[in-house]
Amino acid sequence: MLTLLLACAVAQAHTEPNCPAPGQTRADLVQLRRDGFVIEDDAVRDRVAIGLLACTGDPDPAIRDGVVYEGLATWLRGKQLSAAAVQALREGLLEQLQAADDAAGFRKPFAALALSEVARSDRVEPVFTGEQREQLVAAAASYLGGVRDYRGFSETEGWRHGVAHGSDLVLQLALNPQISPEQAWRLLAAVAAQIAPPGEVFYVYGEPARLARAAFYAQRRDDMAAADWARWLGAVADPAPLDAWSDAFSTQAGLARRHNTLAFLQALYVAASAAGDEHGAVLAAQVMEALRRIGS
Numbered sequence: 001m002l003t004l005l006l007a008c009a010v011a012q013a014h015t016e017p018n019c020p021a022p023g024q025t026r027a028d029l030v031q032l033r034r035d036g037f038v039i040e041d042d043a044v045r046d047r048v049a050i051g052l053l054a055c056t057g058d059p060d061p062a063i064r065d066g067v068v069y070e071g072l073a074t075w076l077r078g079k080q081l082s083a084a085a086v087q088a089l090r091e092g093l094l095e096q097l098q099a100a101d102d103a104a105g106f107r108k109p110f111a112a113l114a115l116s117e118v119a120r121s122d123r124v125e126p127v128f129t130g131e132q133r134e135q136l137v138a139a140a141a142s143y144l145g146g147v148r149d150y151r152g153f154s155e156t157e158g159w160r161h162g163v164a165h166g167s168d169l170v171l172q173l174a175l176n177p178q179i180s181p182e183q184a185w186r187l188l189a190a191v192a193a194q195i196a197p198p199g200e201v202f203y204v205y206g207e208p209a210r211l212a213r214a215a216f217y218a219q220r221r222d223d224m225a226a227a228d229w230a231r232w233l234g235a236v237a238d239p240a241p242l243d244a245w246s247d248a249f250s251t252q253a254g255l256a257r258r259h260n261t262l263a264f265l266q267a268l269y270v271a272a273s274a275a276g277d278e279h280g281a282v283l284a285a286q287v288m289e290a291l292r293r294i295g296s
Contacts, residue, residue, distance in 0.1 A: 019058040021051035029055070029067045037074045046085040049075055053092040056114060057107030061158025064110050072114050076121045083127045089118050090132065097139050105149045105160050112143055113165040119172040126178060133176070137183045140169045145190035150197070152205030163194050163203075164210040174218035181223045188232060191215055195236055196260040200252040208263035215264075216271040220279050230286055236261065237290035245294050258294065265291050 020029055032039075032048070039045040052071060058064045072089070075081050081089075096111035119136055122128045128136070144166030151160045170187045173179055179187075191211050219229055239245045239257075248254035265287055272283035 019055035019063060021054040024048070024051055026063065029063055033067050033070065037071045042080075042082065045075065045080060046082050049081055049085055050088050050092065053089070053096070056093075056096060056110040057102055057104065059104060059106065059157065064106060065158055069110060069113055069117075073117045076117045079121075079125070081121075086118060086121055086127055090115070090122075090128065090136070093118060094135060094139055097143050101149070105151060105162075106157075108143065109160050109162040109165045112140075112162070112169045115140075116165070116168040116172045119169060119176070123172060123176040123178075130178070133173075133178060134183070136169075137173055137179065137186060140166065140173055141186050141190040143190075144170055144187075145193040147194060148197075150201050150203075152207075161205060161207075163207045164205070166194075167191065167207075167210040167214045171214040171217055174214060174221070177221075181221070184218055184221060184224065185228070188215060188218055191218075192232065192236060195264045196257040198253070200256050201260070202256050203260050203263060208260060209267040212264050212267035212271060216268055216275075216283070219272075219283050220275075226282055226286075229283070233286050233290045234293075236265070237293040239294075262291070262294060265294070 020026060039048060049072060052068045055063050055068045058068070076086070093111045093115040096107055097115060099108070101108060115136070122133070144163070147162040147166055149160060149162055153159050153161070170191060174184050174187055191214055195208070195211055218224065239247070242248055242254055242257070245258060248258040269284055269287040269291065272280045272287055274280070275283075
């Protein structure tokens, strides 16, 4: 019966264009956050969680960030949602992540961020099948690699942050031991695609650090060979389409590529150096070699 109710809630959240979902008001959502997202009834909590799918693209940051993300993260990290509800969230958020872009640009980044919490819950207590994890990997790689909206923070509209939120999803999947090395490398290919995107995009909202965090934790897997990492980092440090890194100083696009690549590698080097273990030492040496190639 619970599964049927959740399926109905998912269907409503998909078809309703506006937030909040039927049976809720915006005042209810604001009060929910003030109450610390405490809902005593398990079935009601599940239904409210699914209802928040209608609000991932809401233009009000107090709703989509303060209620949707914070609420789902609170319940998922507190293990307060049923396995059926977690599955319903996975299904609904995947659909949003794979849908066409919305003009405002809020829904997909926040679907990715919320989905990172769903992926984390499966990492901590597995509930998904191998096929379902493959769907998550494919969607995460496609989304992060395909981000072209590089807007970050607005004082009136809040965050979009597609690259950072996509990186958070990649991070949670790469940490999962149920994800194969082949799947992890596909995720890292998406990370590499966004380290220095083409054009005159200068990262200023912390994107390199979020990308580096995903790469850092992926490198710490025991099934990721050091030689493969050396090749991956070598590709990151390749100046192409420039003939040489010295050519970066003659165009805005070249300067952006150098700026973003250095920011990523420097963040990765700091994380590796601070790790204090063999994985970190190996990675730090490899990153330093990549930095020398660029001439930092």
